[in-house]
Amino acid sequence: MEKKIRVGVVGLGHRGRELLKLSATFDCVEIVAACDIRPVNWYEQQWLSTSPLSDMFPETTFYESYDKMLNEAGLDVVIVETGADIHAEFCIKALEKDINVLSDIPNVASLKEAELLWNAAQKSEAIISTGANPNYQKFTFLLNEFYDKGLLGKPYCMEAEYIHWSLAGSAERKHLNENGDWRKLLIPIRYCTHSLGPLLTIVHEELRYVSCFGTGYHSDEPDSIRKDDMMCAQFRTESGVVVRLMRNGRCRAKIGHHNYRVFGTEGYMERVERMDKMVIRYNSMKELDTDLKETGGEYMPPAYADNEKAVGHGGMDYAMLDYFYKAIAAGDAPPISLKQGFEMTLPGIYAEESAKRNGQVLRMKYPWDEDWSTEIE
Numbered sequence: 001m002e003k004k005i006r007v008g009v010v011g012l013g014h015r016g017r018e019l020l021k022l023s024a025t026f027d028c029v030e031i032v033a034a035c036d037i038r039p040v041n042w043y044e045q046q047w048l049s050t051s052p053l054s055d056m057f058p059e060t061t062f063y064e065s066y067d068k069m070l071n072e073a074g075l076d077v078v079i080v081e082t083g084a085d086i087h088a089e090f091c092i093k094a095l096e097k098d099i100n101v102l103s104d105i106p107n108v109a110s111l112k113e114a115e116l117l118w119n120a121a122q123k124s125e126a127i128i129s130t131g132a133n134p135n136y137q138k139f140t141f142l143l144n145e146f147y148d149k150g151l152l153g154k155p156y157c158m159e160a161e162y163i164h165w166s167l168a169g170s171a172e173r174k175h176l177n178e179n180g181d182w183r184k185l186l187i188p189i190r191y192c193t194h195s196l197g198p199l200l201t202i203v204h205e206e207l208r209y210v211s212c213f214g215t216g217y218h219s220d221e222p223d224s225i226r227k228d229d230m231m232c233a234q235f236r237t238e239s240g241v242v243v244r245l246m247r248n249g250r251c252r253a254k255i256g257h258h259n260y261r262v263f264g265t266e267g268y269m270e271r272v273e274r275m276d277k278m279v280i281r282y283n284s285m286k287e288l289d290t291d292l293k294e295t296g297g298e299y300m301p302p303a304y305a306d307n308e309k310a311v312g313h314g315g316m317d318y319a320m321l322d323y324f325y326k327a328i329a330a331g332d333a334p335p336i337s338l339k340q341g342f343e344m345t346l347p348g349i350y351a352e353e354s355a356k357r358n359g360q361v362l363r364m365k366y367p368w369d370e371d372w373s374t375e376i377e
Contacts, residue, residue, distance in 0.1 A: 005328055008033035009079045010066055010090055012041035015104065016081030017053060019321070022312050023079070024057070026325055033073035035063040066090060075099050077328060079131075084186055088113040095124035102324050104131045105193040106345040107338065111374040114342060118367035121338050129324050129334030130341030132197040133312075136319040137299045139260060139271040139280055140198040146269055147202040151284035153266025155202055160195035160261075161246040165254040188247040189214075189231040189355065192348040193341075194258060195245050196235075202262075206343055207235040207243060211361045212351040219250055233351040245351075271297050342366055350376065 007029050009020045016036075024031050034053065036042060042062045043054045054062065063069040070078070070093060078094045080087050080103045088108045094101045095117075107130060108114045121128050134140065146152050189212055196207070214228030227249040235243040256273030267284030278297030283290055299314025310318040323335040343366070350364045353376050365372050 002028070004028055004030040005325060006030055006032045006074055006076045007079065008035065008069055008073050008075045008077070009081060010035040010069070011081035011083070012036040012038075012053065013081065013083075014047060016079070017041070017046065017049065018312060019079055019081060019317065020053065021056065022317055023321055023325075025309050026321065028325055028329055031057055031060050033061050033063060033069050033075060035066050035069045037064060039064060066093065070094060070097055070099065077102065080104060084191065085109040088117045091128060092117055092120040095120045095126055095128060098125045100126045100328055101128040102131050102321075103128060103341070105197075105341065106190065106348060107341040108345060109190075109349075111346070111349060111376070114346060114367055115372075115374055118338065118342070127327070127334045128338050129327065130336040130338060130344075131320060131324075132193055132336050132341065132344065133316040133320045134194045134258065135197045135201065135336055136301050136316045136323070137198065137258075137314070138301055139269075139297065140201060141301055141303075142280060142282075142295075143198065143260075143262060143269055144201055146267065146282060146284070147264075151267045151282075151286050152202070152262065152264035152269065153286075155199075155262055155264045156241055157263040158199045158203075158241070158243045158261065159245075159259075160199060160243070161259045162191070162195050162257060163246070163248050163251050163253070163255060163259075164257060166248075166250055166252075186227075187231070187352045187355075188228055188249040189233050189245070189351045190348040191247060192233070192245055192351065193344040195247070195260070196243065196344040196347060197336075197340075198260065199243060199262065200340070200343055203237065203241055203243075205237045205239060205241075206364070206366060207347050208238050208364055209236040209361055210234070210347060210350050210354050210364060211359050212354040213359045214355045217250070228355075231351070231355060233347075233354070235347055235351075268292075273297060339366075339368065 005028055009016050023029050045052050077100045080090045087103050091101050091103045212233035215230045217229055229250040230248050233245045261270045266286050269282040271280050280295050280297045281292040283292050299316050301319045304310035304315050304319050312318050350362050354360055354362050
């Protein structure tokens with residue numbers, strides 16, 4: 001019998017619970033451990049769950065101590081689903097014990113954390129993969145296919161927006177806020193990975209310059225959780241590729257989460273989500289046809305469309321886990337490397353600083369640069 005991959009999950013908020021349950025559907029996986037500082041997340045029924053995790057996984061050991069789980073559970077993999085501002089320390093501890101990591105995004109909350117995590121990854125015999133599920137959506141696959149065929153040409157300008165509907169007093173808002181202060185404190189532009197990740201798959205260089213502005217806040221919420229209602233950043237690579245991004249902290253327009261536009265020298269592709277209608281449109285001068293063709297903009301990756309197990313954010317979560325577990329089983333490189341994760345994470349840190357400096361243009365650096373620094377000039 002083939003040895004199963006022994007998996008533990010740290011962070012049992014909504015997403016942690018869902019990835020734990022989804023991982024359990026893989027024949028190659030055994031869920032042996034779970035960890036959270038709030039035991040109620042394991043022993044009591046939670047939001048959108050039919051029963052407590054302890055009932056669903058009676059053979060799985062629950063830990064309140066992450067260090068104890070790493071020391072005792074004999075893990076091959078740890079999935080890090082803690083708050084978005086505290087991923088790095090959990091990843092580092094696992095890598096130091098040569099335990100493979102799937103880290104949700106953003107990878108880090110500061111440039112200092114980036115340095116520490118990068119160094120830990122270089123020393124470890126384990127791999128760390130970035131859990132950027134939007135990179136597995138249908139749009140990303142079609143965009144790469146379009147690019148690889150030469151139908152897009154060289155991308156020179158891109159736009160993305162991630163507008164998350166927020167309704168004060170809703171069950172979802174209450175649940176998400178009670179599971180971590182990061183949702184109250186994280187600056188909107190810092191959560192840029194969902195937007196930049198898919199676009200950077202066809203841009204073979206780092207984003208190097210950024211200017212960002214915020215709108216301020218226009219609500220009666222307590223000062224402790226106030227943040228910009230909207231933030232707009234403009235990035236540029238050394239070769240001149242421009243990427244514009246809009247992210248919200250508060251929005252009353254339920255217009256759809258993820259939108260992308262990609263302009264190339266030979267063609268164009270967009271994904272537009274408005275009022276529950278999702279569509280992907282494209283055209284290419286290579287085909288001597290300027291009329292936009294149209295296909296469904298659902299998230300489901302094409303290769304998984306007939307797989308009944310492919311669930312979670314429209315199938316993106318399943319595809320992400322499938323790529324990751326296949327890499328672990330084969331001893332291959334991570335599907336989305338830490339370098340790629342930093343390329344979609346660190347721009348948000350620099351953009352936040354630019355906004356604080358009233359839109360000042362900043363040059364971005366990465367841990368593999370010779371002039372890397374944890375201080376922003």
